[in-house]
Amino acid sequence: MAVSGHESPIGRAQDELFAPDVSAREKYQALIVGRPGLAALVQYELVTMVAQSMPGAAGLALRKALYPLLLGACGRNVVFGQHVVLRHPHRIRIGDNVVVDDNCLLDAKGGEGGGITIGNGVFIGRNTILSCKNGSIAIADGANVGFNCEIFSASRVSVGRETLIAAYCYLVGGDHVHTDPSLPILHQSRSSRGVHVGEGAWLGAGATVLDGVSIGDGAIVGAGAVVRGDVPARAVAAGVPARVIGSREGQAIGGVEA
Secondary structure (H helix, E strand, O other), X not given: OOOOOEEEOOOOHHHHHOOOOOOHHHHHHHHHHOOOOHHHHHHHHHHHHHHHOOOHHHHHHHHHHHHHHOOOEEOOOOEEOOOOEEEOHHXXXXXOOOEEOOOOEEXXXXXXXXXXXXXXXXXXXXXXXXXXXXXXXXXXXXXXXXXXXXXXXXXXXXXOOOOEEOOOOEEEEOEEOOOOOOOOHHHOOEEEOOEEEOOOOEEOOOOEEOOOOEEOOOOEEOOOOEEOOOEOOOEEEEOOOOEEEEEOOOOEEOOEEO
């Protein structure tokens, strides 16, 4: 899958938080709730106040019942752990039989892009962050995202079916323009070509996938690798920067030829 790019200004949270002539409520609502109107704000506050921090089985039951009221779509048997935070939840769509573990952040902020889409049977590990900045994140059916991962998208990041992303991985669907040496990087624009991880791939613990990279179906990326270029289907890549060191073609996996 090819990735294509665009550039956009960098929006800083502190600029929005301290913007003059905008009330505190309006700033909060723009950053967190994502929809105008007092009704949307009250609904968000009531759901999070009642359910977000509630421990034990009671908390699981409350979040299962109440979080779907905020989401763009939510399927059956979705488990939300304690302290799961939703930002712009109307731009988040979740399938059936999904687990979002404790302390995760699903941030679909932005008025562009497709927000966050999580397919059926997906597991999102504890402390993981899915963050859009006017982009989209799509995690296909059966994927497993480990603990303490971050998936960032300023355009589009997609993770294929049955893909395994181990703990502490970072998918970086954006970059900073730095062509003007007289300006701080923060004052220049952001570019994004997106990231694609194919079906049945495996990213080892601590792997980083940089903007513009496409990883093919069934590929393996070694632990701690920094991936700057495309990885072909069924290839094995490792190192900093990552390079292809082998292939899974013809490899016996569970008694079946790959």
